Amino acid sequence: MNPLEQLVAPELAAFQSRTPKSRAWYERAAKVMPGGDTRTGTFHLPYPLFISRGQGCRLWDADGNEYLDFLNNFTSLLHGHAHPKVHQALIEQGTQGTVHGTANELQVLLAEMLTARVPSVERLRFCNSGTEATLFALRAAKAFTGRVKIMKMEGGYHGSHDQVAVAMAPPYDSRPAGLSPGALSEVILGRYNDLDRTASLIRQHRDELAAVIVEPVMGAGGSIPAAAEFIRGLRTVTEECGVLLILDEIITFRLGYGGMQEHLGVRPDLTAFGKIIGGGLPIGAFGGRADVMATYDPTRPGAIVHSGTYNGNAATMAAGIATLELFDRPAVAALNAAGDGLRARLNGIIANHGVDAEVVGFGSTMQLHFAKGPITTPAQTHAGNRAAQQAMHISLLNRGAFTAARQMYVLSTAMNDATLADFATQFEAALGPIAAALRTPEPAGSAR
Ligand SMILES: Cc1ncc(COP(=O)(O)O)c(C=O)c1O
Structure with a gap:
């Protein structure tokens, strides 16, 4: 030993x-x-610890x-x-039903809170996890641009769907078990905090790339902050190439009143949310430019189908609203x-x-x-x-x-x-x- x-x-x-x-x-x-x-x-x-309860x-x-x-x-x-205010919101909503199978007022209230805090988000939709949020944000980008490839960073984590579940850990060019071959061939890998290399890859693939997805601070990748010039540089080059920029703020939204994009002064095309905005219940949300998000407008022909039995359910909305109200x-x-x-x-x-x-x-x-x-x-x-x-x-x-x-x-x-x-x-x-x-x-x- x-x-x-x-x-x-x-x-x-x-x-x-x-x-x-x-x-x-x-x-x-x-x-x-x-x-x-x-x-x-x-x-x-x-073996994992089995936790029976939590308080504070x-x-x-x-x-x-x-x-x-x-x-x-x-x-x-x-x-x-079990914060008393979040707990109370859940109890009150529990007496009114947790999900009703149609639109509800609380969805609008939480969406208004998020769009007020994050000016780049003109329209947004709710889903049930961060995985879904990045999946649907990327799908909007693909529908809007008519391209299928995406760029993510080596070591970046954006959930578990095929296109983002590659290159989460070295060797970055291997295909994890169970993923489709397209997961590798449709993904271009950028390098975090290496603007020269990443920008030149974006320029090289500009005609095939729908979007670049990146976290302003890598979470699962090691809590590593991006240099401000890296994210700002990605914004400049994506704009120049007509490629959409998606900031994954699923973790980093807790780091700024308007997320990390507020600290960085960067306006992405789309943003993915999750985690804290559900107040401890499952959630995801994705939003951004009104013209890109219009790909989900069901009154338009050929709109993207966005289903989800629990999308915007009242229990999660109530807990999310109570949580954000406390986070001024x-x-x-x-x-x-x-x-x-x-x-x-x-x-x-x-x-x-x-x-x-x-x-x-x-x-x-x-x-x-x-x-x-x-x-x-x-x-x-x-x-x-x-x-x-x-x-x-x-x-x-x-x-x-x-x-x-x-x-x-x-x-x-x-x-x-x-x-x-x-x-x-x-x-x-x-x-x-x-x-x-x-x-x-x-x-x-x-x-x-
Ligand atoms: C940056 C980031 N994106 C996406 C996800 C996926 O979120 P979920 O676990 O809610 O599917 C996570 C989860 O840890 C995450 O940290």
Whole structure:
């Protein structure tokens, strides 16, 4: 065993002895769900924690262990769990029915809130997930331009439909299991934060490209912010080439009152939304230029079919409205400042421990990478030390901090200074031994 493995073995044993009920649920789950889980990103070894309840910024597992929730359902929870106002909105809507099979007023109210916050969004439609939001935004772009190819970035994540499910991790030119061949041949891969290369690919493929889709801060790709010049440069070149620009703000909408596009001063043709706008219930939305979105107008011949049994359902709309009402400009600024402060503090701890690692991010979302900074591309993320990330994950769980296995940390407005200080303490306690193990030379002949 190398020094890191020697460190992880007792942490795994401690995890197992603290969580026998999660283990029992996992064994039962494995009989009805492949791999005992129903979401790739939530699975981790030796088995996922089964969480029974959440309140504010805390979670309790099936064994009654308490955790600080620094994941917030991969960014979708803005105010933590069971916020009284969101809860109340759900109770009230529950008494009126959750979905009625036709249009409802709440759809209009939430759409008005979003279009008021994001001026580039002149019209929008609701769907049930971020995957659907990027699928339908891309479909609008294809219908509008009459072209079929799209550009996404190497390492970019925009959900699970075929065209965006390629090149999520290296090797970027391979076809993941189950995808159609068109998924590779109809996708041009740009490189995040490399404007020269990406712009020249757009120019080269201008006659075939319907759209470029990009996140202003890469989420699953490693919480890596785009350089402002990169996104602004993409806007200039796409405009010059008649290719639509789609900003995937499914995560990043929480980073600005009007999303990251407000910070960047960029007006995309289309934007994809999800996560926080559903207030903790499933949602997606896509919108932008009125002329592009008119491809969905059912009164026009040949309109795109956009079905979805739960599109704009009243329960989700009510929770989304309550959530955004609480997230005014001062609240956005306070949450971003709290995240920036935490990130600086964690990077200070890393510097004190003299380890090649960096916490990168923007405002309330960030990720720890065991790689030499500055980290600006997802390729650096993928080349980082995954074993150290896993060690950090299990150590943090054992210290009462719930994070993404890949070490993404997400804040909610339910946290205060004491919560952040507690997390920093847990982070330092977990990092210290890992940093020491990484500095220890491996015994000769040991396998990594
Ligand atoms: C940037 C981005 N786009 C799209 C998606 C897909 O959203 P959903 O999981 O709601 O389908 C996600 C989900 O994590 C995301 O982070």
